[in-house]
Amino acid sequence: MVSFDEVKVELVSVNTEKNLTNKESVAFVEQFVKEVSDFSSQYGSDNSISYTAYNIAGNPSKFPDYGDYPQAFVMRTYGCWWDVAPSRPIDYMPQNNGPVISQDYIDVEYYREVYPVRVSIYETYNPGSVVAIWARDNNRRWHQLWSGPPQIVSRKPRIFSPPLQLCHFKTKMIRVEFNHSLLDYYTEVDAILLIGTSELILPHIGFQNRNLSALLQELGDTTHNNEDQYNLTPDYLKINQDLKKLKNTLGKHCVLYKSKVMDKVPIGKLVSKLGMHCHCIPPIDEAFNSLQHFLQEDFPKLIHDINLSAASSSLTDTSPSTSNSIDNTCGSFSSLPDETLLKILKNLDLQSLCRCCKVNRRFNNIARDALLYTSLNLKPYWYCLDIVALNYLAPRCQYLQKLDLSWCGNYDAITSYDIIEFLNSCGSQLTHLRLNSCQFVNDSVIEKVAAVCNDLKELCLRNCIAITNHGFRQLTKLKFLERLELYRTTIETSSLCAILKQNPQMHHLNLAGCNHIPNMDEVAIAIANSCPHLESIDFWKAHSLSPNGVRALTRCVQLREVDFGWCLGMGAPGDSLRALLSSCRSLEKVFLAALRGLTDRDLEPLLSCQKLQQLDLLGARSLTPDICLRFLLCCPQLRMIDLSFCEAISDIKVQEWRQLYPHVSIKRSFQTSGFNFI
Amino acid sequence: MQSIYWTGRLLSRAIWNGLSNYSACAEPSISKRREASFVSAVCGFPKDFARGRIRKGQFGDDAWFSAKFKAVEVIGVADGVGGWRHYGIDPGEFSNFLMRTCERLVSMGRFKPSEPAGLLARSYYELLENKQPILGSSTACVIVLNKETSSIYAANIGDSGFVVVRKGEVVHRSSEQQHYFNTPFQLSLPPPGHSGLVLSDSPESADTSSFGVEDGDVILLATDGVFDNVPDQLLVTEMRKIEGERDPTKIQGVANSIAWMARSLAFDGAFMSPFAQSARENGIDALGGKPDDITVLLATVAI
Numbered sequence A: 001m002v003s004f005d006e007v008k009v010e011l012v013s014v015n016t017e018k019n020l021t022n023k024e025s026v027a028f029v030e031q032f033v034k035e036v037s038d039f040s041s042q043y044g045s046d047n048s049i050s051y052t053a054y055n056i057a058g059n060p061s062k063f064p065d066y067g068d069y070p071q072a073f074v075m076r077t078y079g080c081w082w083d084v085a086p087s088r089p090i091d092y093m094p095q096n097n098g099p100v101i102s103q104d105y106i107d108v109e110y111y112r113e114v115y116p117v118r119v120s121i122y123e124t125y126n127p128g129s130v131v132a133i134w135a136r137d138n139n140r141r142w143h144q145l146w147s148g149p150p151q152i153v154s155r156k157p158r159i160f161s162p163p164l165q166l167c168h169f170k171t172k173m174i175r176v177e178f179n180h181s182l183l184d185y186y187t188e189v190d191a192i193l194l195i196g197t198s199e200l201i202l203p204h205i206g207f208q209n210r211n212l213s214a215l216l217q218e219l220g221d222t223t224h225n226n227e228d229q230y231n232l233t234p235d236y237l238k239i240n241q242d243l244k245k246l247k248n249t250l251g252k253h254c255v256l257y258k259s260k261v262m263d264k265v266p267i268g269k270l271v272s273k274l275g276m277h278c279h280c281i282p283p284i285d286e287a288f289n290s291l292q293h294f295l296q297e298d299f300p301k302l303i304h305d306i307n308l309s310a311a312s313s314s315l316t317d318t319s320p321s322t323s324n325s326i327d328n329t330c331g332s333f334s335s336l337p338d339e340t341l342l343k344i345l346k347n348l349d350l351q352s353l354c355r356c357c358k359v360n361r362r363f364n365n366i367a368r369d370a371l372l373y374t375s376l377n378l379k380p381y382w383y384c385l386d387i388v389a390l391n392y393l394a395p396r397c398q399y400l401q402k403l404d405l406s407w408c409g410n411y412d413a414i415t416s417y418d419i420i421e422f423l424n425s426c427g428s429q430l431t432h433l434r435l436n437s438c439q440f441v442n443d444s445v446i447e448k449v450a451a452v453c454n455d456l457k458e459l460c461l462r463n464c465i466a467i468t469n470h471g472f473r474q475l476t477k478l479k480f481l482e483r484l485e486l487y488r489t490t491i492e493t494s495s496l497c498a499i500l501k502q503n504p505q506m507h508h509l510n511l512a513g514c515n516h517i518p519n520m521d522e523v524a525i526a527i528a529n530s531c532p533h534l535e536s537i538d539f540w541k542a543h544s545l546s547p548n549g550v551r552a553l554t555r556c557v558q559l560r561e562v563d564f565g566w567c568l569g570m571g572a573p574g575d576s577l578r579a580l581l582s583s584c585r586s587l588e589k590v591f592l593a594a595l596r597g598l599t600d601r602d603l604e605p606l607l608s609c610q611k612l613q614q615l616d617l618l619g620a621r622s623l624t625p626d627i628c629l630r631f632l633l634c635c636p637q638l639r640m641i642d643l644s645f646c647e648a649i650s651d652i653k654v655q656e657w658r659q660l661y662p663h664v665s666i667k668r669s670f671q672t673s674g675f676n677f678i
Numbered sequence B: 001m002q003s004i005y006w007t008g009r010l011l012s013r014a015i016w017n018g019l020s021n022y023s024a025c026a027e028p029s030i031s032k033r034r035e036a037s038f039v040s041a042v043c044g045f046p047k048d049f050a051r052g053r054i055r056k057g058q059f060g061d062d063a064w065f066s067a068k069f070k071a072v073e074v075i076g077v078a079d080g081v082g083g084w085r086h087y088g089i090d091p092g093e094f095s096n097f098l099m100r101t102c103e104r105l106v107s108m109g110r111f112k113p114s115e116p117a118g119l120l121a122r123s124y125y126e127l128l129e130n131k132q133p134i135l136g137s138s139t140a141c142v143i144v145l146n147k148e149t150s151s152i153y154a155a156n157i158g159d160s161g162f163v164v165v166r167k168g169e170v171v172h173r174s175s176e177q178q179h180y181f182n183t184p185f186q187l188s189l190p191p192p193g194h195s196g197l198v199l200s201d202s203p204e205s206a207d208t209s210s211f212g213v214e215d216g217d218v219i220l221l222a223t224d225g226v227f228d229n230v231p232d233q234l235l236v237t238e239m240r241k242i243e244g245e246r247d248p249t250k251i252q253g254v255a256n257s258i259a260w261m262a263r264s265l266a267f268d269g270a271f272m273s274p275f276a277q278s279a280r281e282n283g284i285d286a287l288g289g290k291p292d293d294i295t296v297l298l299a300t301v302a303i
Helices: A212-219 A241-248 A260-264 A269-280 A284-324 A330-335 A338-345 A350-356 A361-367 A387-396 A416-426 A443-452 A469-477 A493-502 A520-530 A547-555 A576-583 A600-608 A625-634 A651-660 B008-016 B082-087 B091-108 B116-129 B232-240 B248-266 B274-281
Strands: A007-013 A025-032 A035-039 A104-125 A130-136 A142-147 A158-160 A171-178 A188-197 A201-203 A254-256 A375-377 A402-404 A432-434 A458-460 A483-485 A508-510 A536-538 A561-563 A589-591 A614-616 A640-642 A665-667 B037-045 B062-069 B072-080 B136-146 B151-157 B161-166 B169-173 B178-180 B187-189 B207-212 B218-222 B294-302
Touching: A025 A104, A104 A130, A104 A142, A104 A212, A142 A171, A171 A188, A201 A212, A212 A241, A330 A361, A338 A361, A350 A361, A387 A416, A416 A443, A443 A469, A469 A493, A493 A520, A520 A547, A547 A576, A576 A600, A600 A625, A625 A640, A625 A651, A651 A665, B037 B062, B037 B072, B037 B248, B062 B091, B062 B294, B072 B091, B072 B218, B072 B294, B082 B091, B091 B116, B091 B136, B091 B187, B116 B136, B116 B151, B116 B187, B136 B161, B136 B218, B151 B161, B161 B232, B169 B207, B169 B232, B218 B232, B218 B248, B232 B248, B248 B294
Parallel strands: A375 A402, A402 A432, A432 A458, A458 A483, A483 A508, A508 A536, A536 A561, A561 A589, A589 A614, A614 A640, A640 A665
Antiparallel strands: A007 A025, A025 A188, A035 A104, A104 A158, A104 A171, A104 A188, A130 A142, A130 A171, A201 A254, B037 B294, B062 B072, B072 B136, B136 B151, B136 B187, B151 B207, B161 B169, B161 B218, B218 B294
């Protein structure tokens, strides 16, 4: 039974000496997710409870069972397959991305505010994709608690608790980010446990930068797991033993941090900032020691290093400086023409560009040049992009053509009004605009987009659930759209058909999870009538699409990618699918998940699609091994085929094919022992 | 409400122990406000002990659940249609999934207490959202108790059902929904290619009813294995015994005896069962009980 009001509180005394009068104690609070505030994608449909984000709330329901269960949170994508498909989005400013790109996120809220000590993620299928954990404070600021690369770990249930950075504010909202690139199949997350304290606790002065996670690592089992190197709880049977030890010996290891500075000084911006960091400042006697330490050991080493590096750099510098005969001074930039400098600066990420502005007057002039700000990808800066940052950028964006604001400005960091102002001043030349998962996007923003950005070719509005049909109707003013993404929006049939009619150049259309369209066939007919150049279409979970709609699509002969996954209305496709697959000869990706009535005959025309790379046949009950083998033999480009829950195909056959055709990734998901709900 | 389930395996042991090991039940009358609540017990048998599964929430192809969310308590039963066994489909999977999903929906609060048919419908549509295709069909009946208003909302598809007894009289009962004799309404998900040949009723066609309850009311929620074999009069006589009863052990005892009665009458070849009577009315010369899976959910209302 799932219970939802689970908050465990344990009071732990800090002082070890029992005779002390002012006993201090701190509460350790363990809680599971109260509710899901936001997320970027989910496998299930909005009106369902299978594979949806809301399953992450409450206690774990399946852990430690391992398998593909509907009771967990599952995201839309895995592996590299969506990044190599024809519909893959192209990054506007890839240099902004850090070493790890976050592809999905989920924001969860808890019952009580705590200073986070541990975040444990219960992964019940294909673990290893968590790449970052953030905490949000009351002032809408996000603080990164952990980040790391995606991992390849063994396929078994895992509780992932990475070492957290010190967080000096109380939080009850956590964001977890995912990168699926190394995943073999969909990952599933059952629950997220937050362990925190009522007061900030810190290890004693002198302990490794006062890092609590390092202390926990020391207290925990020292058997270091190479495969699961970021995890403090690699063995879920021994979970939180280190915390138990810490609680028993809290006074020995930790002190309670009380912000004395904060209490006494009137609240000013600088002081409050200082107060937040003052625990990092060592007391004066320690400072004396560390200075002595520095002078005796580190300083000579530093001097030595500087000498060495100077020597080596002069060595490497000799050859180009002689050939170019340019003075090797820092002023060499001054001899370059502005155009060349711009060319160089164009490769910089936004953060470095802003730093360049501070070098000197010339750099300032050049680094603010509007030509450097023609394509902006602000998604990697979602955590700090607010109205101030936007206003800072606005004067430079006179020639802005491509803008990616995805994930930015949520929880009122940017309001609709701000973005309308921004579009007014910098939107007129926009050709590409991505606003995925932006909560500020509402009808008036869309109205502005339609009025100002007349040349828009690409518009991505995934998860923009605040737009109503009225807002969408405004988009009929756009005439040059080539890509339109409407995943999980509430667009309705009439406005979508009108938009399609106005945009004959449409190449990529994403209508996944649009469940406010009662008649998807009408949309399919509109596509066939007005968009002859369509290359990719995503109808994922379009329950109302029937064989009639599919038959209409046969006129889009340039289709390279189709996703009919979970279109339950075409469970028995009749001849429609056969007709579509025969007329579209350049198909590269065909997703037909959960079309239960799929037969060998429906798929036969696909065998002669020489470009076929990805094929999803999940849950097709009556497909025979025969047709699968023919796909493996006849399609030279085939790289991925999903045969999960195809009951007529045995596991043994799949094993055999994996050996015989190693160049094809054959997917086979499972639920252990049927639906054992106990 | 603390549910107790009782499987065939535990049967003999429980009888010898005099049911003393079920004393861990919650006291129902702790609540501060005068809110209605169920005190309930479950008993049942699979038709065939050799093949029947003994798993929590299931008796053979029957399945049941009880769950609560805030001020709402929900109980339900479902009876998987056995004919699917000929197609190599386990009928119990369908009914079990239906009930387990109802349980999840209730504990997640994703339902309207006043719309029990909606709960069944949502549960049914979750079947379609599962990656693993679950085929088959099932009858189902759910009862929702709104504790604050002391009212009950019920939905029924097919020949499972409920009876409410107050002061020795039947005050409410579900109406049986049949297409024709021995062919109840059913929610179904046929194998691909069989859609035209299989009876399939939409969850919206459920028979719904709502009524107020009073302290001491006895509610029997059971599958057709009970109603087809035990005559009404016998059921009412048994249910009278626990009117106003709040001791879960006593309720368990009556649930056990109803289940036992159904079980023994089902295998009595000479007994003119309700099923045989109904068969005769349809021109079929039949005698004796109807062996079937049996699930009895018995609850009293405590206010």
